[in-house]
Amino acid sequence: MVRTHKRKTNGGEWSQEKMKEAVNKVQNKELTLRKAAEIFAVPYTSLQRRVNLSRGIVKRRGEQPALDENAETKLADRLLHxxxxxxxxxxxxxxxxxxxxxxxxxxxxxxxxxxGIAGQDWFHRFMQRNKKLTIRRVCH
Structure with a gap:
């Protein structure tokens, strides 16, 4: 049976788009860190980290996927083919x-x-990320 994760906190509920906008405003020196965090409703320390360390690159929360987005897209396209x-x-x-x-x-x-096989959890998350795929059941 596949696990379903239940969040225990409400951290990270801000949107990536808002974070990108805030990073751009701070990097263009239009707003200070604190003002941008307040206006765009993003955590100050997360904004500070993206501005100072990662140059605005936003990573996914939690463990990184087994295959990156490009590889998953190629795989999904091949399966569609x-x-x-x-x-x-x-x-x-x-x-x-x-x-x-x-x-x-x-x-x-x-x-x-x-x-020589990927896990069931990976499969279910892959299917959630690739809604255009449909899977057939094998009838015996």
Missing amino acids: LASRDFGITPKAVRKYAFEFAERQNIKHKFDKSS
């Missing part, structure tokens, strides 16, 4: 193909090398 050629895609097939894809592309990943 296979589906358009009448290959029924099952969850297990997607997980196996993701592992093989990462290996062929020499992408550093955390998939289980002994079984």
